[in-house]
Amino acid sequence: MKFFFTFFVMFCFLAAPAAEIAATPAPDFGREALFSVNNLWVMIGAMLVFIMHLGFACVESGLARAKNCTNILFKNTMTPAIGFLSYAICGFAIMYPNSHWLIGHLFGFAGWGLHNPPGPAIAYNGMYTYWTDFFFQGMFAATAATIVSGAVAERIKLSSYLCFTAIYVTVVYPLVGSWGWGGGWLNTLHFHDFAGSTFVHSVGGFAALAGILLLGPRIGKYVDGKAMPLMGHNMSQATIGVFLLWFGWFGFNGASALSANPAIVSLVLVNTMLAASAALVSAMCAGKLLLGKPDLSMTLNGCLAGLVGITAGADCVSVLSAIIIGLVSGVLVTCGVLLFDKLFIDDPVGALSVHLLCGVWGTLAVGIFSPEYKLLTQLIGVAAVGSVSFGAAYGIFFALKKLFGIRVSETTELKGLDLVEHGAEAYPGFQFFSNM
């Protein structure tokens, strides 16, 4: 504008009044409004992701026995707290190193703590502020840890779980995340994971697998080579949790557009809505076929499976592809739950089937259904992220096991973690049958 004005004055008529008008332009309300609305949606999306933590707390506690309910609620309340703080201390800086790459495009670090760069907010990023960026990404970070919580439920020591969470969210999650979302080598390869089928869900799922393998199954889960049902104590709570997760997922996927761009966000939302619906239907049918009756917990896991499945490609597949991805996810999760039981891998809430299997499936589906991306690249991403996150999680759990032990004593497990670890039941006053 200024340059133009200078030129205008110099070149044309040396006219005075015109200059003044052009030199004091009206504030650009349009640009400010666009910045505000984009920023607003990312903030609201982050709040929706926040409510997913309550969703996880409800699903996991609902699918566990009453005697371990307080313990799960405690873990799932502390997980976001620890996650947010550790992400603020250095996780955010590892995940988004900007130009500060230290080892190739494998590991970078932008510095300790949070530092709002100087200059107007709008300059940080045309879409949202630095704080909004942290707010949204911090919510995501804590999600990965929460996935582990359910898989290791009913037998892990509280202290070991909290240690694991702190380390995993501080280092491992942001490290592998930086490869894709932070501009690292997977990003260079044109690997696509829109909202985190891989970077969040399978990163959580692989850690869950490592934890389960090192912990072993719960007492009484496998008797004479057969899986016994250890029923969750509260299906209402589990259902509330699944609905809250679905609700929150609209922010998880929708705000991963990192703007309020109407065309992109609304397509993402419709894909998210329909993939989950399709997965609910296919999981219901698969449950009916394989178990004889339409099982509620299987069906609920179907919903989550569809959501995990569509997360990687919600922005780049058609609505019909989203429905197919969902249908497959619903079948996959049902078979997964049965399969893991055959392998004596005791996962109380089905976290492996939901987050690991469908996280991998969703990431590969991008290579299948979107012409823009290659299946091979997607495979490379899954393998790289999987091996590092499984390896790291196994290492951390293994070290904790050697140093402090990660499993509660047999008497604690039988009595319930609530009384022994926290000195308080979840439902004082209610009468229970034994072993619940």
Place this chain on the structure above:
Amino acid sequence: MKFFFTFFVMFCFLAAPAAEIAATPAPDFGREALFSVNNLWVMIGAMLVFIMHLGFACVESGLARAKNCTNILFKNTMTPAIGFLSYAICGFAIMYPNSHWLIGHLFGFAGWGLHNPPGPAIAYNGMYTYWTDFFFQGMFAATAATIVSGAVAERIKLSSYLCFTAIYVTVVYPLVGSWGWGGGWLNTLHFHDFAGSTFVHSVGGFAALAGILLLGPRIGKYVDGKAMPLMGHNMSQATIGVFLLWFGWFGFNGASALSANPAIVSLVLVNTMLAASAALVSAMCAGKLLLGKPDLSMTLNGCLAGLVGITAGADCVSVLSAIIIGLVSGVLVTCGVLLFDKLFIDDPVGALSVHLLCGVWGTLAVGIFSPEYKLLTQLIGVAAVGSVSFGAAYGIFFALKKLFGIRVSETTELKGLDLVEHGAEAYPGFQFFSNM
């Protein structure tokens, strides 16, 4: 800028194409921002409507007995899934036929599936995208079916309920909806139903009535001509549900403005807030007067009644009228619950009193309190929608009854639908008194 400068030089010395400068303006951030914010609010409103499905699940399961809780949760989880999918397949195209009317302005069909029209998103509708439109309307569609779920609870076969839902959401709901919101004959008559007292709530309520009449009352509900209390098992859950419904209703009504227009949306929200409050107070008082004590479930239904009542006219009545509409709704729902019991119409959750009675009342109230609309037209709309939706629902339920049966066996009903239909209780571990 550069382009303009080049052009300027050209203009000064060749002085011809000035008009063309104006024809290629800078990007209009203001218009883009306005489109984004309108679209954003409709998307968020849709998410709020989504959470109403959880609200319904909580209210209905909380007000039913524990032995049928899993079944209700299952139904209310599958309802949105089936609703979204069937609305995508053809419901949306029946409800909004645009120019594709086939029979007068009574029935139209825009074609199978979802098809984002070509051109920029902003061209579809100055306010929101095609996908946002579907996202919002799809959420609404599934709501109508959910209303039925509670009314037929504790005795309907799962398979019959799911069939009914699929057919009703696919055909009946969009058909009558097209008369008003799709630009059909009721719209031409200047019938006004802002957010769906008629098109959603009484459409659901009439179907509920048809279902109840064909199912008959639950075993043990009416003994020697007197209504017995079959208490809901969990008032905390019912209360959570009502709050979530109220919360979601801010999106249901607020985003029915189909833009983020500050003046309209904020008035709608205040009317919604105060009508529900007034209904809570009047239902509490009516409960105290008629039952001797302020009953929680009656009062909670009062809240929902006020919300249903204000839904038709939230945009066109004054705040004082909204309070009056709410006060009447609260009394109406209380009397309704008592009246239906006198008529041996067994509605476990009070859905008829809430959605049918107050849906009709709210629609008529538009004709009473708003000078813009005529009571007679409102009556015509209620009668037309009511007769078609009741007739269609009765027909569907009747056909299902003849073909497969719609009611579970007596032993199933006594044992509870959870164990028989799903093979799993909602609260394993908790000890219950018999018949709960």
Place this chain on the structure above:
Amino acid sequence: MKFFFTFFVMFCFLAAPAAEIAATPAPDFGREALFSVNNLWVMIGAMLVFIMHLGFACVESGLARAKNCTNILFKNTMTPAIGFLSYAICGFAIMYPNSHWLIGHLFGFAGWGLHNPPGPAIAYNGMYTYWTDFFFQGMFAATAATIVSGAVAERIKLSSYLCFTAIYVTVVYPLVGSWGWGGGWLNTLHFHDFAGSTFVHSVGGFAALAGILLLGPRIGKYVDGKAMPLMGHNMSQATIGVFLLWFGWFGFNGASALSANPAIVSLVLVNTMLAASAALVSAMCAGKLLLGKPDLSMTLNGCLAGLVGITAGADCVSVLSAIIIGLVSGVLVTCGVLLFDKLFIDDPVGALSVHLLCGVWGTLAVGIFSPEYKLLTQLIGVAAVGSVSFGAAYGIFFALKKLFGIRVSETTELKGLDLVEHGAEAYPGFQFFSNM
């Protein structure tokens, strides 16, 4: 650009119609969009505050015994209803008297009822409409009353509680609020309470203290000078409540910016997120140190304590200060709960420790951590608001006690308020141990 071009044409050729073009400018989409997005965020923020009422209902009922659960749910459902209506009738007009101050800057009144001032919505306030203003402030008003509900739980008469709420929200809350947010004398003194550590939380907390002192402890709480544990019946519900409160607090604090200003709102959200996290960690540690085990209810109260603590200064302290404020809040609430028990002040849910102690602490923290504000002024504000709200609440409860009695009979208390006051249990069917 267009304008400039027009001017250029005018200047160059002295063309006549140019003036007319400038006189009828294109609609300013940018300004309209900015108004819409600011207004939208305040409306959504208000909805988030609304969901806090459900959060309170869950926390308070979860931390009480099952036999009083219906009663608490009833109170917490009626509280927002009464609060919204009474705020509409005159509370809003007392809190924001604009120019209508009657007694110094101590008391003003803008007139009965709600009156949307004439003129375009944008003229009321560049940021949001009159209705949005009421919607947001009305949500806040009802919050203060809800705080009292938990503190007086399990022994207060329903009618007395409802009377108290109506009077307190109608007169006392808006009166002291007008001193700060309504432009009164505390505002003139440059007292800062961003979102209500004082004006909402300690106003609620002081009333809670008055109620507790006049009611006395629950039967069985203090035996032989020792505090007995009267365990809450449902820790899942309490946890759900805390998460909903944290979720809602993003609106409570975030929308207190009264615009969607990206820089301010996003900083507020990050401070809110991290203060609560820090308080969770410090409350967990304090609980472990003081009680031997990490207690869930203590930790949950820690979360709320951090949220109350950061509320006054979320807009003006650094992220590091927010973390320190949170850490202190978490310790403070834990010590508070133990201290009040030593003083035989029976607060079933820890409302005094959360809202009163941390409300005061948060307000003073503004004077400590923000260079803009003085500790002395903050102290004056706390003392003035505290003495008036405690005095008024004590007066109202005292008058109610003399007139009707405020405490239920001993038999009612032992049997539970649910059966006696409401004639219905919260969990019919479930078997309980006695005294729950």
